[in-house]
Amino acid sequence: RKEVEQDPGPFNVPEGATVAFNCTYSNSASQSFFWYRQDCRKEPKLLMSVYSSGNEDGRFTAQLNRASQYISLLIRDSKLSDSATYLCVLNGGSQGNLIFGKGTKLSVKP
Amino acid sequence: DAEITQSPRHKITETGRQVTLACHQTWNHNNMFWYRQDLGHGLRLIHYSYGVHDTNKGEVSDGYSVSRSNTEDLPLTLESAASSQTSVYFCASREGLATEQFFGPGTRLTVL
Numbered sequence: 413r414k415e416v417e418q419d420p421g422p423f424n425v426p427e428g429a430t431v432a433f434n435c436t437y438s439n440s441a442s443q444s445f446f447w448y449r450q451d452c453r454k455e456p457k458l459l460m461s462v463y464s465s466g467n468e469d470g471r472f473t474a475q476l477n478r479a480s481q482y483i484s485l486l487i488r489d490s491k492l493s494d495s496a497t498y499l500c501v502l503n504g505g506s507q508g509n510l511i512f513g514k515g516t517k518l519s520v521k522p
Numbered sequence: 523d524a525e526i527t528q529s530p531r532h533k534i535t536e537t538g539r540q541v542t543l544a545c546h547q548t549w550n551h552n553n554m555f556w557y558r559q560d561l562g563h564g565l566r567l568i569h570y571s572y573g574v575h576d577t578n579k580g581e582v583s584d585g586y587s588v589s590r591s592n593t594e595d596l597p598l599t600l601e602s603a604a605s606s607q608t609s610v611y612f613c614a615s616r617e618g619l620a621t622e623q624f625f626g627p628g629t630r631l632t633v634l
Contacts, residue, residue: 513564
């Protein structure tokens with residue numbers, strides 16, 4: 413299994429839709445998990461950290477399943493401004509460096 | 523406000539030339555990183571540093587070097603640019619291993 417795997421998409425959804433992304437990882441020793449957002453031709457920016465108990469930030473909910481080694485991101489009531497690529501990120505490389513998934517592209521249409 | 527900057531933002535160079543990309547952060551972070559991003563590959567780690575005079579190779583370090591003479595700067599040098607090094611380069615920094623990593627705006631490098 414690759415270190416971090418994501419469905420590349422694209423996910424094309426209408427405004428107001430609920431969309432979910434999953435990400436699987438291979439390093440069971442990983443301790444920190446994140447979702448980053450990257451707009452076209454821009455730098456990645458932290459969207460949210462992912463905690464063991466699951467966490468929510470407005471329309472965004474992140475879940476971690478250590479047993480199955482996957483994390484998820486749920487976006488409710490999608491907005492046009494949510495259109496971006498979402499990167500699954502975890503620590504686990506050499507000396508705990510971050511490992512980035514290739515990203516899932518989301519396109520929200522009017 | 524603290525920030526991380528990169529220069530130049532765009533660069534076109536020729537095969538065989540030496541190129542240096544600058545990265546400067548004002549957060550006083552010890553941890554700094556260089557990535558390249560290409561279609562189909564995502565972000566790949568080139569080099570990283572955990573403090574002054576500390577440098578380490580990442581997964582795609584061949585043809586690149588870095589030096590860390592102070593906390594704020596981690597310049598990336600392409601010793602002899604190759605067309606395969608055409609990419610978007612991102613510098614990043616963070617305080618600790620479990621904290622948010624901040625990225626610079628990126629440098630788009632084209633090697634002809």
